Amino acid sequence: MPTRRPDAADAQLSAQYEAYPYPVRDPREEAKRLVVGSPSHLREIDHWIFAARRPAARPLRALIAGGGTGDAAIMLAQHLAWAGREGEVVWLDRSAAARRIAEARAAARGLGNLRFVEGSLLELPELGLGAFDYIDCCGVLHHLPDPAAGLAALAGALAPGGGIGLMLYAPHGRTGVYMLQDALRLLAPAAEPPSARVEIARRLWRQAPETAWLRRNPWLTDHLTGGDAGLYDLLLNPRDVAFTVPALHALIEGAGLRLVTLVEPLRYDPDMLLTDPRLRARTAALDPIQRAALAEAVAGNMGIHIAYCARAADPPLAAPPWEDPEAVPVLREIDGPALARSLPADGALPIGWDGLRVAVPLPRLAAAILARVDGRRSIGAIGDALAATAGVSREAFARDFAALARQMERLNRMLLAAPQAG
Numbered sequence: 094m095p096t097r098r099p100d101a102a103d104a105q106l107s108a109q110y111e112a113y114p115y116p117v118r119d120p121r122e123e124a125k126r127l128v129v130g131s132p133s134h135l136r137e138i139d140h141w142i143f144a145a146r147r148p149a150a151r152p153l154r155a156l157i158a159g160g161g162t163g164d165a166a167i168m169l170a171q172h173l174a175w176a177g178r179e180g181e182v183v184w185l186d187r188s189a190a191a192r193r194i195a196e197a198r199a200a201a202r203g204l205g206n207l208r209f210v211e212g213s214l215l216e217l218p219e220l221g222l223g224a225f226d227y228i229d230c231c232g233v234l235h236h237l238p239d240p241a242a243g244l245a246a247l248a249g250a251l252a253p254g255g256g257i258g259l260m261l262y263a264p265h266g267r268t269g270v271y272m273l274q275d276a277l278r279l280l281a282p283a284a285e286p287p288s289a290r291v292e293i294a295r296r297l298w299r300q301a302p303e304t305a306w307l308r309r310n311p312w313l314t315d316h317l318t319g320g321d322a323g324l325y326d327l328l329l330n331p332r333d334v335a336f337t338v339p340a341l342h343a344l345i346e347g348a349g350l351r352l353v354t355l356v357e358p359l360r361y362d363p364d365m366l367l368t369d370p371r372l373r374a375r376t377a378a379l380d381p382i383q384r385a386a387l388a389e390a391v392a393g394n395m396g397i398h399i400a401y402c403a404r405a406a407d408p409p410l411a412a413p414p415w416e417d418p419e420a421v422p423v424l425r426e427i428d429g430p431a432l433a434r435s436l437p438a439d440g441a442l443p444i445g446w447d448g449l450r451v452a453v454p455l456p457r458l459a460a461a462i463l464a465r466v467d468g469r470r471s472i473g474a475i476g477d478a479l480a481a482t483a484g485v486s487r488e489a490f491a492r493d494f495a496a497l498a499r500q501m502e503r504l505n506r507m508l509l510a511a512p513q514a515g
C-alpha cells in the first residue's frame with residue numbers, strides 16, 4: 094500500500110496541537126468529575142471487543158493513540174483502577190504540550206497504571222511498545238496524510254484477540270464546517286501565527302450571515318465552547334476528512350480489521366426512522382453496511398462515527414452471552430432504579446441524538462428488571478428476585494429480559510460485564 098509521507102499540512106497539524114493541545118482540560122477539574130465517553134469506556138471494551146468472555150482478572154494492555162490531553166487514557170486507567178483490575182494504559186501522542194496536561198491529570202488522580210510516550214503512531218514498530226489487547230484512536234486518523242496507513246499501523250500493534258475503538262468524523266453532521274474552513278484558508282492562511290488565525294476566525298464567525306450553514310447547525314459547539322483549541326480544531330485544522338459509513342467500512346477492512354459494531358447500533362438502523370411498509374420491504378433487502386449508510390443519509394445529523402473493530406484474522410467471537418444466567422448486566426452511567434422510575438407509562442424510552450428524537454419501545458417488565466440491574470446481580474438472580482417478589486414466571490422473565498436486552502444493547506446502555514471467574 095503506498096504511504097503518503099508527512100507533508101506541510103502534517104507539520105502544521107503538529108504545530109497546532111503544540112500551540113493548542115486538544116481538548117482544553119484543566120487538571121484541577123479531575124477532583125470534581127471523570128470525563129467519560131465512547132469509545133474506550135471499560136464496559137464497552139469488555140462487551141463489544143471481548144463479548145463479555147474475557148475474564149476481568151486478565152491484565153489488559155491498552156494503547157491510546159493520539160491521546161491528546163488525556164480523556165480516553167484517564168477514563169480507561171481510572172476505570173481499571175476503580176475496578177481493581179490489572180493493566181497498563183499507554184498514552185501516545187506527538188504533542189509535548191498535550192502530554193504535560195494528560196500527565197498532570199493522571200497525577201491529580203494518583204493513577205499508577207498509565208505510561209506516557211511521545212511519538213508518532215506511524216512509528217509504532219520502531220517505538221517497541223509491544224502488542225496491545227485494545228487500541229483507542231479517537232479523532233486522529235482523519236487528520237493524517239494517509240488515514241489508511243495510520244489504521245494499518247495500529248492494526249499491526251494489536252495482540253491476537255485484540256480490538257480497536259475508533260472515532261472518525263462523519264460528513265452530514267458537520268454541515269457548515271468545510272465551507273468556513275474554505276473561507277478561512279483565504280482569510281487566515283496557514284503561514285500566519287496560530288493566534289492571528291484564531292483572531293480572524295472569531296471575527297469571521299461574528300460576521301458570518303445567517304445563511305452560513307454552521308449557524309444552522311446547533312450540534313457543533315467546539316467553536317463556541319471549546320476555547321481557542323476547539324475553534325482551531327474545528328475551523329482552522331490543516332486537514333480533516335469526513336467518512337461516510339461505506340468509506341469508514343472500506344478503511345476498516347483495508348487495514349485487515351472487521352467491523353464489530355457502530356455505536357450506538359440503533360442509530361444505524363434505518364427501520365428506526367422508516368416505518369412505511371413499502372420502504373421497509375426495501376430496507377430488508379439491504380446488507381448491514383448499506384442499512385447503516387441509509388440511516389446515516391436519511392438522518393443527516395451524524396457528525397462522527399464510533400466503531401469497534403476486531404482483527405479480520407481472528408475467528409469471529411460469539412455474541413455476548415445474554416442467555417447465560419450467570420452473566421451480569423451493567424448499565425452505562427445510569428442508575429437502574431432511577432431509570433425504572435422514569436420510564437413513561439407507554440413503556441417507550443425517549444432518546445435524543447443531535448436533534449433526532451425517537452421512542453424506543455421496551456417490554457412490560459422493563460421497569461421491574463431495570464430496577465434490579467445493579468452491576469452485581471446476574472441475569473439468573475434478577476429472574477429469581479422477580480419470581481420471589483412479584484410472582485413473575487420464568488417464561489415471562491426470559492421473554493421480556495431478552496427484549497429489553499436487545500433494545501438497551503442497541504442503545505449501548507445495558508451491556509454485559511467481564512466474567513469475574515475464568
Ligand SMILES: C[S@@+](CC[C@H](N)C(=O)[O-])C[C@H]1O[C@@H](n2cnc3c(N)ncnc32)[C@H](O)[C@@H]1O
Pocket residue numbers: 106107110115116158159160161162163164165185186187188191212213214215230231232233236237326
Ligand atoms: C483532535 S486531537 C484528539 C485527542 C484525543 N484522542 C481526544 O479524542 O480527545 C488529535 C490528536 O492526535 C495527535 N496526533 C496527530 N497526528 C499524530 C500522529 N501521527 N501520531 C500520534 N499522535 C498524533 C495530535 O497531537 C492530537 O493530540
